[in-house]
Amino acid sequence: APAQSKTTKAKVAILGGGVAGISAAKNLVANGITDFVIVEARDELGGRAHDIEFAGIRVEKGCNWVQGLGTNPVNQLSKKWGLQVAVNDGTDVVFYDNHGKVNGTKTYNDFNDALDKTYDFALKRVDEADISSRACLNIVGWNPDTPLKQAAEYYAFDWEFAENPDVTSCNYAQVGDASYDGSFGPNSDDDQFVIDQRGFKYIFIQEANQFLKKHDPRLILNTTVKNIKYSDNGVTITAKDGHKIEADYAISTFSLGVLQHNDVTWSPKLPEWKRVGLFGFHMATYLKLFLAWEDQFWDNNQYTVYADPANRGYYKQVTWQNFNAFTPKNDTTNIFFVTVTQDQAYRLEAMSDNDIKKEVTEVVRSMYGSHIKEPTHMYVPRWHSDPLYRGTYSNWPIGELEEHHLNMKAPVGRVWFTGEAMSREYYGYLQGAWIDGGEVGTKVAKCIKNKCPKQPYYPEILLTDEKPKFVKRQEWI
Numbered sequence: 001a002p003a004q005s006k007t008t009k010a011k012v013a014i015l016g017g018g019v020a021g022i023s024a025a026k027n028l029v030a031n032g033i034t035d036f037v038i039v040e041a042r043d044e045l046g047g048r049a050h051d052i053e054f055a056g057i058r059v060e061k062g063c064n065w066v067q068g069l070g071t072n073p074v075n076q077l078s079k080k081w082g083l084q085v086a087v088n089d090g091t092d093v094v095f096y097d098n099h100g101k102v103n104g105t106k107t108y109n110d111f112n113d114a115l116d117k118t119y120d121f122a123l124k125r126v127d128e129a130d131i132s133s134r135a136c137l138n139i140v141g142w143n144p145d146t147p148l149k150q151a152a153e154y155y156a157f158d159w160e161f162a163e164n165p166d167v168t169s170c171n172y173a174q175v176g177d178a179s180y181d182g183s184f185g186p187n188s189d190d191d192q193f194v195i196d197q198r199g200f201k202y203i204f205i206q207e208a209n210q211f212l213k214k215h216d217p218r219l220i221l222n223t224t225v226k227n228i229k230y231s232d233n234g235v236t237i238t239a240k241d242g243h244k245i246e247a248d249y250a251i252s253t254f255s256l257g258v259l260q261h262n263d264v265t266w267s268p269k270l271p272e273w274k275r276v277g278l279f280g281f282h283m284a285t286y287l288k289l290f291l292a293w294e295d296q297f298w299d300n301n302q303y304t305v306y307a308d309p310a311n312r313g314y315y316k317q318v319t320w321q322n323f324n325a326f327t328p329k330n331d332t333t334n335i336f337f338v339t340v341t342q343d344q345a346y347r348l349e350a351m352s353d354n355d356i357k358k359e360v361t362e363v364v365r366s367m368y369g370s371h372i373k374e375p376t377h378m379y380v381p382r383w384h385s386d387p388l389y390r391g392t393y394s395n396w397p398i399g400e401l402e403e404h405h406l407n408m409k410a411p412v413g414r415v416w417f418t419g420e421a422m423s424r425e426y427y428g429y430l431q432g433a434w435i436d437g438g439e440v441g442t443k444v445a446k447c448i449k450n451k452c453p454k455q456p457y458y459p460e461i462l463l464t465d466e467k468p469k470f471v472k473r474q475e476w477i
């Protein structure tokens with residue numbers, strides 16, 4: 001039996017202390033509900049906003065850009081708390097292929113033109129059934145038939161969505177995802193790269209400090225939730241260490257990846273309509289392989305993209321980022337790191353650090369010459385295999401309908417769901433976690449004070465016009 005088996009009671013148990021959890025708590029407090037607890041497995045708040053020490057500075061293991069300026073609440077918080085950011089310029093990029101530096105500007109511009117056309121095309125048919133981003137790109141005339149075209153596509157697409165156009169929705173990636181397209185007001189369609197040595201999480205922790213006292217007993221850290229027992233009358237949460245939390249309501253902020261695994265169990269099991277929504281959505285992985293070197297052997301541009309003749313998405317055909325171009329001039333870090341996604345990320349996570357170091361050194365030598373020494377520092381984040389995350393952020397796949405997404409988000413008994421993936425407009429981004437967490441906090445406050453707002457869900461999602469006529473398989477044995 002667990003040694004420690006205390007019981008805590010609260011009106012609301014917020015499960016997870018990331019950006020959505022902090023925002024939910026802030027909005028409970030704003031609505032007069034102060035009887036809540038935040039249950040978090042790690043020893044600090046922030047979740048995927050998580051900086052680490054690397055090669056003598058703090059770097060962001062998780063989120064790194066304020067994506068979308070103007071009225072984007074993340075941009076507003078960044079300004080409010082004076083976060084140190086650097087200009088990000090995606091067009092400050094050089095392209096290489098296996099023969100050396102090549103002029104990739106035209107190809108890169110061509111792809112961005114194709115993306116614009118894809119947006120117009122998707123907008124025109126947005127009430128029609130969804131197709132993949134690959135299909136949309138093909139239809140507007142984009143055919144990535146050379147390594148350079150594939151590399152430009154990877155840089156402008158996969159590097160954002162962390163998955164390729166083949167599996168990504170066209171309607172949602174182009175039109176439904178409001179993080180871009182200036183939805184935050186004039187000139188909001190820009191990014192800033194966070195270099196603050198207090199970490200990106202600083203702005204969210206500062207917000208939490210507005211309503212949490214020092215050593216606030218409502219903050220329950222180092223406590224991993226194992227089981228959630230729910231009904232229409234309340235919720236009992238059991239942690240790994242035996243700690244029980246009895247609450248009138250719970251707000252789950254666990255990542256989509258966590259909800260798709262058995263790291264947390266549910267009593268009773270989540271209903272089928274809910275699981276259909278959850279399992280259809282994608283938890284993508286964006287792996288930043290941190291590398292520092294003795295000297296700078298790469299170009300001064302912010303980004304370097306390689307067009308490998310054979311491997312789309314392999315290190316050479318992905319985005320390399322030059323930290324020296326973002327940090328103040330007198331603060332040379334010689335961090336030149338690479339991001340891989342999807343299958344390449346899963347492959348790396350399964351390899352040992354030593355094997356990764358050997359492989360990446362070889363790749364860099366083949367690009368810049370055999371004189372290149374091994375990196376002085378390397379750090380491999382393993383988000384995909386981390387039981388507290390199971391990936392980095394969500395991506396809307398082809399096949400997920402509006403109804404599926406509503407099911408994913410709908411409450412079960414007295415448990416409400418929020419987090420980045422549950423945001424219909426801003427899934428994948430910090431603003432998704434912040435805005436949706438706040439909305440769900442406000443809704444749960446209404447449940448307590450007055451009446452729960454209705455949250456739609458679909459026990460059955462029917463096909464509309466033509467139904468396929470499937471023939472039942474013959475049983476031979």
Ligand SMILES: Cc1cc2nc3c(=O)[nH]c(=O)nc-3n(C[C@H](O)[C@H](O)[C@H](O)COP(=O)(O)OP(=O)(O)OC[C@H]3O[C@@H](n4cnc5c(N)ncnc54)[C@H](O)[C@@H]3O)c2cc1C
Nearest residue numbers: 016018019020041047048063064065225419420429430433
């Ligand atoms: C590598 C990477 C790069 C990114 N880049 C950007 C970017 O540049 N810009 C941007 O806007 N967004 C970016 N994102 C996405 C952004 O970080 C997320 O959208 C946001 O942080 C999600 O917040 P959340 O509160 O929904 O989830 P989380 O931060 O995952 O919060 C959930 C919390 O639950 C805790 N938890 C999990 N399981 C348990 C358990 N069993 N018991 C108790 N606690 C548990 C976790 O520790 C975590 O603290 C990136 C993410 C990653 C990982």
